[in-house]
Amino acid sequence: MSFDKKTIRDIDLRGKTVLVRAMLNVPIENGRIDDTMRLKAALPTLKYLLEQDTAIILLSHHSREGQSLAPVAPLLSELLGKPIKFVADCAGEAAGAAAASIKPGEILMLENLRFDPGEEANDDAFARRLASYGQVYVNDDFTTCHRSHASLVGIPKYLPAVAGLALEKEVTTITDALENPKRPLVAVAGGAKISTKVPILSFLLQKVDVLFIGGAMANTFLAAGGLPIGKSLNEPDQIEAAKQIMASAASQGKTLLLPVDAVVTTDVEMAIDIRTIAVQDVGEADIIADIGPASAGQLDTAIRPEGTVIWNGPVGIAEHPAFAHGTEAVAEKIISSGAYSVIGGGDTADYVNNAGLGSRFGFVSTGGGASLELMSGNKLPGIEALQGKDGSMVQ
DSSP states (O other): OOOOBOBGGGSOOTTOEEEEEOOOOOOOBTTBOOOOHHHHHHHHHHHHHHHTTOEEEEEOOOSSTTOOSTTHHHHHHHHHTSOOEEESOSSSHHHHHHHHHOOTTOEEEEOOGGGSTTTTTTOHHHHHHHHTTOSEEEEOOGGGTTSOOIIIIIGGGTSOEEEOHHHHHHHHHHHHHHHSOOSSEEEEEOSSOSTTTHHHHHHHHHHOSEEEEOSTHHHHHHHHTTOOOTTOOOOGGGHHHHHHHHHHHHHHTOEEEOOSEEEEESBTTTTBSOEEEEGGGOOTTOEEEEEOHHHHHTHHHHOOTTSEEEEESOSSOTTSGGGOHHHHHHHHHHHHHOOEEEEOSTHHHHHHHHTTOGGGSSEEOSOSHHHHHHHTTOOOHHHHTSOBTTSOOOO
């Protein structure tokens, strides 16, 4: 599909001061950053803006309460090969003074926007204050586009607002995989709760040829089918929703795959009494912690080299090594299939990147909640706030 919002390629930016809502929300442990995926994704937009002789003011947040963005500036500077000045303020006098003094070719990074309550409250005065720092606004942070925060939907009320290259790529890639895929299209959906995934599962069923469900979410489906799940995590109040999804798959002629075997334990933390059994043999004291090899093996025939795979959510308790084998198997089967693959962000992206597998997939999204919303067919406020292609050109 063609992206229907203006991007930085569509407007005249030369010599302007540009506010960039960037992907700077990276894991910081003891001042150290090991995962640079999001920072590297931001580089094409920043390099393009520098080529246009712009002055760049970086805006972002950190999801960890009280976490400063100060450690991000030197690492991004190293990756970009360009000095980045950091100011420990986002909308006060220090930020205003730093923004007023920035020159073309320079980059300024402001402090964590969520240090000011006006960000999450979408406070108009806070948005206007940020907007006063620049002449053009660029949203290049797909990860937050499902939020209606001041830096995402407030600033575009006061400045010409367009998309960055990373944002454009995220939306185009995920949407194309759903709307114009190479078939068969297989979706692998994991995670813990069906209650948070009902919209995406229902939407996916309209698009895919095969839907594979794993993780604790699958336990609710197994229970809905009358199978024993012991003491496994499940959502009894979602049994009817699971039944409706299974009925919908059948009525649409879609293949719905559920686990046929499981790795069980009687204590997840202690990882004791681990066994691989058929799902119908789960005992009263058993806890399903992972899918078994036969379950993963269903993907061998479902995924075709000429097709497409979308994967969102681990299929077991992947943070525990004893229960990560199913997720490992799914990853390897997708990779070895030769099919085009899209990883839907969040825990799945973290898993494949931490395992050193990210480069072996077709596309790994930076977005967690934003990916889910887009895959559910929903509009994202941060994208809707940008100028459409049919709008007037910015001069």
